[in-house]
Amino acid sequence: MNDILSKINETCAFIKSRITEKPQIGIILGSGLGPLVERIEKKIEIDYRDIPNFPVTTVEGHAGKLVSGSLGGKQVVAMKGRFHYYEGYDVSQVVFPVRVLKQAGIDNIIVTNAAGGINSSFKAGDLMAITDHIGLFAPSALRGANVKEFGARFPDMSNAYDKESIKLIEKVGAQLGVQIKRGVYAFAQGPMYETPAEIRTLKIMGADAVGMSTVPEVITAVHSGMRVLGISCITNMAAGILNQELNHEEVMKTAKDVESKFVSVVEKVVEQWK
Numbered sequence: 001m002n003d004i005l006s007k008i009n010e011t012c013a014f015i016k017s018r019i020t021e022k023p024q025i026g027i028i029l030g031s032g033l034g035p036l037v038e039r040i041e042k043k044i045e046i047d048y049r050d051i052p053n054f055p056v057t058t059v060e061g062h063a064g065k066l067v068s069g070s071l072g073g074k075q076v077v078a079m080k081g082r083f084h085y086y087e088g089y090d091v092s093q094v095v096f097p098v099r100v101l102k103q104a105g106i107d108n109i110i111v112t113n114a115a116g117g118i119n120s121s122f123k124a125g126d127l128m129a130i131t132d133h134i135g136l137f138a139p140s141a142l143r144g145a146n147v148k149e150f151g152a153r154f155p156d157m158s159n160a161y162d163k164e165s166i167k168l169i170e171k172v173g174a175q176l177g178v179q180i181k182r183g184v185y186a187f188a189q190g191p192m193y194e195t196p197a198e199i200r201t202l203k204i205m206g207a208d209a210v211g212m213s214t215v216p217e218v219i220t221a222v223h224s225g226m227r228v229l230g231i232s233c234i235t236n237m238a239a240g241i242l243n244q245e246l247n248h249e250e251v252m253k254t255a256k257d258v259e260s261k262f263v264s265v266v267e268k269v270v271e272q273w274k
């Protein structure tokens with residue numbers, strides 16, 4: 001059997017031995033957005049360190065564990081902490097958990113992140129439904145021999161972010177009194193924040209927000225036929241948009257301030273996602 005496929009099967013078998021309820025929805029939690037797991041009931045937690053073939057997270061603000069249980073009446077598996085390309089992982093390691101979630105039977109995934117706002121109508125603390133992405137600077141998650149059990153060699157990315165799910169999050173936002181912005185997310189390799197010139201370039205290219213994750217995971221999810229909802233928490237305005245310096249502490253602080261509205265929105269989306 002293909003090496004990657006046998007690794008995924010091994011990891012999946014381990015997870016299924018610990019999580020017996022069939023999961024319906026996968027959730028990847030971005031920087032500072034981990035507290036969503038507190039809302040999960042009948043929790044089963046598995047440390048990434050204990051999962052065969054899983055890389056281990058290193059970045060500040062990311063605990064590495066898989067948290068499964070009931071959220072909004074659905075069975076979810078949340079990744080508290082993800083693997084970033086900038087940490088030194090190969091992109092195939094970055095997306096490995098997405099392959100495992102799919103293999104575990106998950107067809108719907110919510111991918112979240114902290115991002116810098118490029119669209120000048122945004123402000124720190126906004127939530128943005130991702131309508132599309134720019135991944136031209138991301139190493140391809142699908143590089144190398146295609147495993148046909150996963151999906152097509154040349155997958156279409158025209159509808160990577162499910163349109164009905166974007167409408168749903170907007171509806172949920174209206175119910176909760178939380179405005180949901182829409183926009184295009186651009187990938188930057190990081191870990192340095194971008195220069196003002198890079199942000200001006202991304203703006204011309206059509207980006208509304210920028211971050212260091214999400215794109216490889218979404219490509220992998222779409223490749224394997226998963227339905228994707230992407231949510232960015234705008235934690236800061238990107239470099240050069242406002243006259244201010246950027247730092248990780250500010251990103252984490254905004255994520256903390258936004259925590260309760262982010263958690264309510266995601267929980268209600270999970271509840272209403274059909």
Ligand code: HPA
Nearest residue numbers: 114115116210211212238
């Ligand atoms: N740039 C890239 N990634 C980010 C930013 C940013 O400004 N804010 C949070 N993640």
